[in-house]
Each structure stands twice: as structure tokens, then as C-alpha cells.
Amino acid sequence: MNSFFKYFTDIFNGVKSLLKGMSVTGRYFFSPGSIVTQQYPENRKTLKMFDRFKGEVIMPHNEKNQHHCTGCGICANNCPNGSIEIVQDKIETPDGKKERIIDKHIYHLSMCTFCGLCIKSCPSNALSWGQEFEHAVFDRSKLTKILNKPGSSIIKDITE
Amino acid sequence: MKEADFRDNDTLELFKHSGGNILFTTIDAIMDWGRANSLWPLTFATSCCAIEMMAAAAPRHDFSRFGMEVYRASPRQADMIVVAGTIVNKMAPVLKRLYDQMPDPKYVIAMGACAVSGGPFFYNSYHVVRGVDHIIPVDVYVPGCPVRPEALLYGVMQLQRKIKLETLTNPRKTENLQ
Amino acid sequence: MTTNQLMFVIFSAVIIIFSILTVTSRRILRAATYLLFVLVATAGLYFLLQFNFLAAIQLTLYVGGIVVLIIFSILLTSHLGDKLEAPGWKKTVPALFVAVFGAVMCTITILQYNFPMEVITGSDRTKIREISYSLVSTEKFGYALPFEVISILLLASMIGAIILAKKRKD
Amino acid sequence: MKEVINPPVRNIEDEEYHINIGPQHPSTHGVLRMVVSIQGETVKSLKPHCGYIHRGIEKMCEKDTYQQIIHLTDRMDYLSAHINNHVVCLLVERALEVAVPERVQYIRTIVDELTRIASHQLWWGCFGMDMGGQTCLLYGMRDREKIMDIFEESFGSRLLHSYYTPGGLMGDIHPNFQKRVKEFITYFRKKIHDYDNILTGNVIMQERTKGVGILTKEEAIDYGVTGPIGRASGFSCDVRKYHPYGVYDKVDFKEILGTQGDTFSRYMMRMHEMRESMKILEQLIDNIPAGDYSAKMKAVIKLPAGEYYQRVEAARGELGVYVVSDGNKTPYRMKFRSSSFSNLSALDHMSRGFKIADLIAIGGSLDYVIPDIDR
Amino acid sequence: MFEGVPLQWFLVTGTIMFFVGIYGFLVRKNLITILMSIELILNSVNINFVAFNKILYPGHLEGMFFTIFVIAVAAAETSVAIAIIINIYRRIVNIDVEKMNEMKY
Amino acid sequence: MDFSIYDFTSFNQGIDKFFFENLTPFWATVVEMTIIGLVFLIFYALVALFLIYAERKVCAFMQNRVGPNRVGPYGFFQLIADFIKLMLKEVIPIKNADKFLFNLAPFIVVIASFMAMAAIPFAKGLHAVDLDIGILYVIAVSSMGVIGILLAGWSSNNKYSLIGAMRSGAMIVSYELSVGLSLITIIILSGTMQFSAIVEGQANGWFIFKGHIPALIAFVIFLISSTAEANRGPFDLAEAESELTAGFHTEYSGIKFALFYMCEYMNMFIVSSIAATVFLGGWMPFHIGGCDGFNHIMDFIPPFIWYLGKTFFLVWVMMWFKWTFPRLRIDQVLTLEWKYLLPINLVNILFMAFIVLMGWHF
Amino acid sequence: MSAESLILFFIVGAFLVGFAVVFAHFVAPHSTNPQKSEPYECGIPTEGVTWLQFNVGYYLFAIIFLVFDVESVFIFPWAVVMKELGMVAFVEILIFFFVLGLGLLYAWKKGALKWE
């Protein structure tokens, strides 16, 4: 007899639990306000990343096309996966000293893991985070970038 | 999104075929429209980027707006494979086989630094394939580690643009791409 | 040729062709599929004869029941690539002889017998209500007893099947 | 009359049949491959084949400095990335005997717990999906996005942050951090009821999980199964309790122990753990002391020669790291004792005698992260 | 509305089907195919029943009821037969009649 | 009651007469059926497409998403894109598969559901055939579908599909019983199996209300078992994604897969429309005895709308099931059927017979 | 409209669906590679033959199903006239159900309804 009743209580409890679950989905179905979707390409205008967003490593240039990078290579050393290659150039400064400056600051976006070590370790704060995230391309070689813009030069610090 | 907002338009130009006659262009347009807007991905994910792929399918970013939420577990019914995550030497033949088993036309998105180039495991690792394009032909590269869901959606839109260049007279033959 | 004749010809052609295929196909599941066609075509014949109820029963029991069961057992007992052995000549020739001989004899007999033609009169359609009444009624032309007996038959076959098929615990 | 022969009795129901699940399979949570011997649909034995995502992280660590290693640990158990970072940082700090500022410890603890919740949310979704309720996955992901927002605002990325460095943090938390965490707690306290309604109480799910995949306490210890799975079996193994790090010794939280050791109790364990984590968060979030976000560290970190071991409680169980240093800036040998790896070894034992569908549920309740197994 | 198809046509169809079934029954070695042949035979009989009923005794239902009961019995028969076949298969992993003599106890 | 504005009977008869007057009976039938077949096929495809779209939207809303919205207004052309894509997709021939059966299987499934649709009344007089054994016919025809699934699973030379096919085979045949038996409850009440007569019988109250508790129980059982019949979640263990990748249609690609995919939705539609017809009065408007004004207003809504409304409501309920519940395990599925639904059903039939005997029904 | 027109209905359906398949066959691209037509098994080459492990559970249900199917088919006509015949029909079905209930009970007790 006991098992007979259990048979029915089982059915009852089971149905109850199922209805409970259905109430959750049902409630969401009827409350379109709970939709959380951000419609990406449509909201492109208004979409703003958080200001600390790590999109890519960039080298800010000022309006005179100048940057801070000295070409010391510390960032390349610190980068855990070799995403940065520094090609140095030797020039002769006006006062006759031989000096190394940056020729190409090559940045492999395709390998970067956005760990931030390069930015943190750069002694002259030449690098920073870019907010761009739309990187998809058809050709992998497009992902290798030269961060210092052509013809750019280094900002001489006031302290010098 | 406007054409100019996209990156890498110059590479896209290279894919363009010279136009056919008008009848064919309409058919092509319909065909490409169908294909581009109905990309069913294969459930294929190996590591971290997979989580972001799931996030892209999640309510916040909602893949399904692109008609892509129909994840197919069987490659026979999938149109596209999103290689999300690292591919290692042991996995490479599996990936190749899965790709081979998909019906034409099929597309590949390399998602994440690992799939694009080996990413953090490019140097010093003994078991990582440095970019899935060594194994299968890749249509769109989406760098990032991990890729933001938005970036993936952007990559999908890039792929859609690429698909829209196909023509009936000059169909895409994946086997010849390699 | 009337619609009915055409239909009949189609159906009997399907029946004959696929029943021959059923007994000659060397892939067993295909044989079962051909059998399925035969049975569906038979159901079609019943529809043609306006025994709708019967046709539905044919579909439910034969097609949806027996054939499914047969397919199930085939799925369990044979592999995809399996082919049945071709029967040897020693078996085929006598069997063929018997079958063809019998078929020809019977056909000749049937064709020679003079059945009354053109007898169709009265109600053209068998109503389900009539069938139901005679199935349940206990009077003359009532089938209440067989109806109950069927239940016993079913009980027996079920018990038999379970006893046979249940895994013995040893 | 013919002689009576007993035909050779071949019991075909007992013959084994192998079925291959994975590497590309929706419910192996990645690229695990399992070769399952089944009999009928009952699992006789199971052989996990790993290595489909073996990336050689341990080898790579031998070439990297300690700061660089952090970004590799992120990619092991990517769902508890912060906790993985934490273990390496703790190890370095312990080896160098650096005093980490109080603020850092608080933040680390909070972030660890947030990570744990995020990981469990994702697990809940995946488990629901393994059980066939796809909606669960989407609800889990939906709520997880809130945590992702908190992370992204402060650390700049969603999943893998490389936020901890030996000695401290990469940067300070965002001013909004506390506010957002509090918002999240109120939000999630509501949503977790939905979780209960839709899955926990569901009769189908209960029938499918209760009494399935049982692991006793002894077996759990024997297999080295830790984390929620071990605790579901009654194995009290919370590193946060026994070897406290961060500020876990200052907060009040319970280590909840299960008794059944079945899939359902593993499930419940994580549900409880999410609530416990929220409790921890509530205690800490208002009390973050002011101070530096990093201790003073040398630019090049060299550990004194010797061996070090550090354990923390990751979302999936105990995470250990063993370092042999020869005094260089790179470790001589680095071994990660990942929780999923040990947990996986019990899968064979747990799933024997259950159905394939149960295997999926058991696998879901194990919540393995494949790169954590393979490294 | 039914007209035009002579009774003989039905009978001939039934006959041919019947003998095809007989042929299968004699030739086939696999138990399941034998069972299928038997179904063919039963089916051919059913056709005859129904045709006779419809064309010769249109007001009556005997032929139909016979058919119904034949189908019911066939179903019962099949279920038991399949149970036996499965049992045999479990014992000797074969369902060939010629191998069946191994089964003799 | 006046349904004359929406009565299709005369319309149908008119067409019928037109053909039979102008053509020989043979050609009249052929032409008529071809036209009807075409119309039905188009309807079939459209409904299937719409349902796929609806499902994607419904599940999106249940999951706090927006669902397809980028292709056409509200993403409505998504399905057309999918359809075009599937049509243009390569169909892979499978090695070692039994080609004949492999290609046949989707046909069987499609035809089974297509034939079942023939008997459903969409409005008064709007049906392809009105058999006096309507319900039995639908059950008979749809019982063929399972054969297609079994053949598909066996012939694709794949372990997953074979297991999936066996599972869904065992499941579908089991639940077929419940579908049939729960309908018997209503047949007792209405005393007929003819769909049109069943609908007429509900003119002053739907059977679900007329038949008290047994009808309600039968309705619930029908809903559950027809969900299983249609291979829908939570009974979708044939295509249990998390275990068997895609179940019996793992190896199907392109258009053949599309047929299976469509069939799933069509089956759902068919079982819902049967439920709507049998339990909820089909195209009958909602009437409350006594309130004539109300009844008149209800009469102005075309029966076709009533029918579709009820059907889609039930379809929506089935989607609701799918997107809420976790999947059952195969043994739970069978236990549910054989230990719960079937005995309850049998008792329910007796109960209903007793009620009818006593005249307690309305 | 007559029942036999169902057959035409059938033919039209089959024909049109077949047309769709054939059409798709012509427009769809084709390509081959050695692995494409191999059976899919999560990306691993299949080992051994593909066939199902013998599992009595499935077909036992099919057998019991068949029996009950016969039963349900016989109840249909009964159900139609139940209302009119009243008591007689009710008693008949009681006996019928009683006998079948025995069968169900037997199967239940024997454990045939337990899937394994």
C-alpha cells in the first residue's frame, strides 16, 4: 500500500518540480525586458570598451609624429612569447656620438597574449593599450605591425 | 557596418572574380546571401578561446542574431569550423579529418592567437602547431587571446563578406586551396 | 481503364515485384524494406476495396508493428556489410519449380472458374460503426468472443515472448 | 541418434564493444577522448586518452622568467585563471619571503572568489547542457557576464588577465570595483534561485544523478580527488581551510561536506560553494584596506636554489605547483599538480556499471578543464 | 464507387504472392527471412479473404474480420517467433537454419 | 450557430464538381489530388520553416536573447537563408553505407508525416480526406516514421547513429501506445473517430472540458507522449547531442538532413494539431454555454485562425518543454511510459468509459 | 474526396520531395577527398565493424509494444460504440483489460519493463 501511495506522490512531486522549472523559462519568455543582448554591429557607434580594455599594444605618437621609444629592447625581452621584435638602427648624433635608435618596433598581434608585461616594463612608457578589437583579417601577415609610424622620431625628454 | 569600417579590404579585393552575366549574378547573389547568412558552426573547441566562443553564443552577445546558434555536433551538417584554441600535434590529424568530413562549401575561422600562429606557445613548445593554416585552409584570422566575443562576431562578418564573393561559375573548391 | 483498375495494377505490380525482391534480396534489411513496401501496397489494396479500417490496421500492426519488430531483430543480429549466402542450385531449382508450378496451376484454376461478375450493390463503404457493432455485439455476426479470446492470445504470446527473451540469470 | 552436444555458449550480451567519445564531442568539454567499453549500454570500463591539448607548458616554463610564467598559468585552467596566477605568485613570494601588502591579499582573495563563482556558473551551465537542458548554459553564461564585466573593467580583459604578478598586482582595482561586486552579489543571489528551480529540484535531473557515479571518501583520497568532487564524497580537502593563503584565515566560511559522493552531491557541492563564495565576498568587499598594490620587487626575480611547493584551492580542487630552482631567473623544473588531472583518474572507477548517459552526467559533474589536465 | 476490377485479378495477385512466399520459405536459410516469407503467405491469404468478402458478399464483414484476426494472430506469432529467434541467436550467434542442428540437446 | 461565412465545404464541393464535370473521373481525381498535394506540400514546407524560425525565437526569448534578427525583418528570412544553404550543400556519400536504404530513410520519415497531415481538418470542410477512421489513420500512418529512423541509423555505418536509432526506435514505438490510448479516451466520449465529427461534437464545449478529469489526464498524457513521438526534447535522446553527437542523422548532410530536420518540426505540428483538434475543439471557436454575445464574437474569428492558434499554442508548449527540461535517460523514458503512462492510460480509459456509462459527462 | 485518392497524395508528396533531392544533387558542389566518406566518429578513425552491441532491452520493448499495439487497435472500434452499447461494452472491456492487465503485471514483475 505504501508503495502504491508513493507511486502517486512521486508523480505529483515530479510534476510540481517540472512546473517550477517551466515557470522560470516561462517568466523570462514573457518579460522581454530581461533580454541582455548587446547587438554588436548595430551598436557599434555606442559601444565603448572599458577604459582599461586591452585590445592591442600601440605606441602613442604625438601630433609631431613622435614617440617615446628608445629602442632599448626591454619590452622584447620581457615579452613572454616573443611578440615584439626590435630592429635597431645606429645613427650618429650631431655631437658625434653613436647612438642606437629604433628602426622598427615590430609587433606580432597574432601572437600577443595581452599580458601587459611589455607596457609595464618599458622604461620610457612608450607603449600603451589600444582599444581596437576588430582585428579579423583574411591574411595572416596583416597582423604583423610596425608600431612606430614611418618617419617618426623620438620625443626628447625635457630633462635632457 | 560600412565597407570602409572593415579591415583588410585590400586582401578582399584580391579574391574578387570578374563578373559574369546578369542572370548569374542574381543567382550568385541569392546563393551567397543564403550561405553567408546561414553559417552553422561545428562544435569544435579545444581550449580557452572556446569559452569566449560560448560567450559569443550566450545571451549577452548572442550568436543567433547571425543565425549561427545552430551548433552542429556532426561535421556533416556544419558549414563552418571555428578553430577556437590551441591545436597540438596530436590533435592536428583529428582536426584535418573533421574538416575533411564537412560537406562543401565549408569555411574556417581561426580564432585566437593559438589558432592564428601558435600564439603564446609559438616558441619553446614541442607539441603545438603554429597556426592552423598549416593543417587546413583558413578564411579569416581573428587574433586575440582570448578573442572577445565582439571580435569573433566581427570575424564572422568578415567571413560573410568573403562568402559573398563566390560565384556559381567559379565555385569555391576547398580542395584546391591548399 | 478506370482509376480503380489503374490503382489496382500499380498495387499488384508493387506487391508482386517487391515480394519477389523480398525473397531474393541478399541484404536482409533490404528484404525487410521490400516487405514493408509489399505490406504498404497491400494496405493500399484495402483502401481501394474501401476497407479503410482494415487498411489502417494493416498499417498499424503490420507496418508499424511487425515490420518494426523484424527490423529491430535484424538490427540486433546482423551487421551492415553482411550478405546472406546465395542459396545453392540444389535448393533453388526445386523450390522454383514448386513455386512456379503451383502458381501456374492455381492461376489457371482461378481464371477458369467462373466467378460471378458485377455484383457490386448495396453499401459501398464499410462504416466503422458497423464494424464496431459486430465486433462488440454478442449476437449473430458478432465477434465479442473472438475479441475476448484475442486478449488471451495476446497474454499468452506476451508471456511466452518474455520468458523466451528475458535474460536468464545464471 | 545424434550425440547430445552442448553448443558453446557464447554470451553475446557480455561481449564488449568499444565506443569512442571525443576528442571532438560536445560533452567532453574540450578535447578529451574516452574509449568506452560498453556492454549493452552499460559502461564496463573507460580509458581516457589525454594529450589532445598538451601544450608543453611545463617545458616552456623552464625557459621563462617568473613574471612570464604567469601568463602561461592563465592558460592552463582558464576558468580559474586568477587562482592559477595566485599559486605561482604565492610560491615566489614564499621563496623570496616578501611581505605582500594587505591590500593585495584582500584583492586577491576577492578576485579568487569571483573567479570561483564564474567558474561554477559556467560549470552549472555546462552541466545543464550535458543533461540536455541547453537553457542552463545560457543562463549560466548570462550571469557570468556580470563577473566578466567586473574583471574587464579592472583588469582589461575578460577571461585571461595575467593580473597577479609576483609580489602584487599589475595595477590597482578600478574605483568601481567594489560597487560592481556588491551589485553582482545582490543580482546573483536572486538568480541562483532560478538555478535551483530549473535544475536542482527538477525530477528528471534528480533521477538521473542521484546514486550515479558514486565515489566513496576512501576512494576519493586514494585517487587524489580534491575540490568540490572530493568534498562531495566527504573528503575534507579545502586548502583554504588547511593551508590558508590570502586572507582566508580571516574570513568566516564553511567547508561544506557531502556524504553521498554521487553526481547529485557533487552538483550540490558547487551550488553551496557559490553561496559560500558570495559570503566571503560580502565579508571582504567593504574592508579592502588602503595601501600599495604591489610590494617592491626586483626587476629580475631569482629564486634561491631549492625546492618549493605551493598549493591553493582552485575552482576544481587543489592546485599545486612544485618548483625546483637552481638560483637562476628561470625555474629548473616546474610541475603543476592540476586538480582536473587527478580528478580525471577517478572517472573510470566512477562510471563503471552506469549507462553512457550517466557517464556524460558524471563527466559533467567532474567539471574537468582539458588544458588543465594536459597542460 | 468501387467497380471495374474483377475478382480474378485479386486472386491472381494473391496466388503469386503466396507462391513467392513459398519459394522464400523453401530457399531462405536465415530465420528472419523465413519469417518474412511467412508474412508474405499470410498477407496473400488476407488479400483473398478481403477480395472475396468485398466482391462476393458485399453486405457482410466475415472476410474482413477474418483478416483482422489473422493479422492479430500474425502479430502474436511474430512476437513469439522473434523471441525464439533472438534466443537462438544468443546461444549460437547465428540464425541460419542449417546451423541449427547444433542446437539439438 | 452559423459558420457559413467560413464554411469550406461548399467551396470544396464546388471544385470537386468542377473537375468531375469537365474531366473523366480518373483525370479529375488525378488533377485534384495533384493540386491538393502541391498545396499541402507548400503548406508543409512553409509551416516547417515557420516553426523552425519560431523555435529559434522562442528559445531565444526564454534564454534572454533576441534570436535571429539580422536577416530580414526580425530575422524572418533566416530560414530562407538556411533553406537555400541546405539546398546548395554537398550531400556526402558515405562509404560502406547501404546507399538504397540510406537514401530511402528520409523519404519514409517525410512521407509518414506528410500523409498524416492529409486527414487533419484545418477548418470546416478544409481537409484532404475525411476518413471515418481518421484518428486510427493518423496513428497508422505516423507509425511508419519510426522505420525511417531505424533504417537511417542502420544504414549510415556509424556507431552513434545506430545506437541513436535503436533508442529512438524503442522510444517511439513505446510512446505510440500512449498516443493511441489517450486518444481512445476521447473516442469514447465522442463516439466517433472521424475528425470532422469530433470537431462538430465540440461545438458547445471542448472535449477537454466535457470529459472532466479523464479527458484532462488524457490530454496531459497525449502531450507528453506526443512530445516523445516527435522526438523532441526532453525526449530527444535519439539525437542526444551530448552523448551521440547527432543520433540517427549523424551522417546525413545537405538536403537529406534538411528533410529530417523539417520532419521533426512537422511531426510536432501534426501532433499538436491532433491534440488541438481532438481535445481543444480544432477549428471550433471558443464558446461558453449561455453567453450568446460572447459566442457570436468568437464566431467571427475564422476557424482557420482558431485552429492555427490552438495548434501553435501547443507547439509553443512543446517548445517550452524542450527549452526547460534536461533530457531523460533512456531507461527513464521507458519507465515513464511503461510504468506510469500506460497503466494510467488504461485505467483512465476505464474511468472514462465509466463516466460515459453513467452519463456524467456534459 | 475519396480515400483512395490518398494514394495520389502519397505519390505527389514522394515525387516532389524526390525532386528536391535530385535538384539539390545537381546544384550542390561536389568534391572528394579520401576521408570525406569515412564514418564520423569524433574525428578518430573507426575501429572494427559498426554494429550494435547485442542489447536485449530494446527489442523486448518492441515485443511488448507489438502485443499492446494489437490490443489498442481492438479497442478503437470498441471505443466508437461504447457510448451506445453501454453496459455490455463496458463489461467486455473490463474482461479484456483484466486479461491484458495480467500481462502487463507479469511483464512488470518479471522485470521486462526494466531497461538494462
Added chain:
Amino acid sequence: MDNATLKERILELVPNAEYQENKQFPTFIIPPDKMHDLALKLKQEADLAFDFLFCLTAVDRIEFFEVVYHLESTQLKHQLELKVRTANRENVAVDTVCDVWRTAEFHEREAYDLMGITFNNHPDLRRIFLDENWKGHPLRKDYVDEVNIIER
């Protein structure tokens, strides 16, 4: 049990074990042939009760290999580190402990795979991560692989 008594106990069990100073765990170097016996005793004896092997590592020490066992007792909460050294680089067999602690089974397979240490009596000593036909053991210090490794 505190570390001092633990030290005594271990030395009592294995007299020729070598105690190593370590800030974290009491560490012993155990002769390879004694390890299995010791493992059994460590697990079984009530005052030791080391039932939880939480880590097993193999280290390439150039001249020899070292297998490191980290043990904990779940009741008594004391921890222990054991090391077993192989004689040289060529003969690298160590007795398995996976009959004592089941978790060792996977860890030993890993050590075999990546470090090339064979474990006697291991039930299923296959490569766990790499392909069966992979050459060499990558975590060894002398592992070279021109094809797959790009050095930085």
C-alpha cells in the same frame, strides 16, 4: 605528528634514508628499492596514515632522475616529501606506488611520458599525453627536437 618525530619515524622505517633540510616539508631521500615498502607502511601505520599523495613529480637532475612524492595525511594533517633517485640516466626504473595510492597511476604515466622514467609493475604504463610513436621525452634536459621546437 610534528616534523621531528616524523623524521625519527621515517629513519626508523628506512634507516639509510637521507634527511634533507627543507623549510616546508620534512624531506627524505629514499633508496629506490625501499620506496615501495615504505609507501605501504606510510599508508598503513596508524600514526603515519599518509593516505593522500598530492603530488608526484619527476625531476631531471642531469646525472640522475629524481621522483618526488608529496604526501599528506588527511587525518593527522602532516606532510612529507620523499625523493627517490635513480642510479643514473640510463637505468631509470622505479617501483610503482600506484597500488598504494591510486592517484599515482596517472602521475606515473605522466612521468613516464614526459621524463622517461619507467615504473615497475605499473598496470598500464603508456604515454599519456604524447602519441605512442613520439620520440624522446620532452621534459628531459637533453631533449632536442629541431622540427617542433623553435627556440627563442
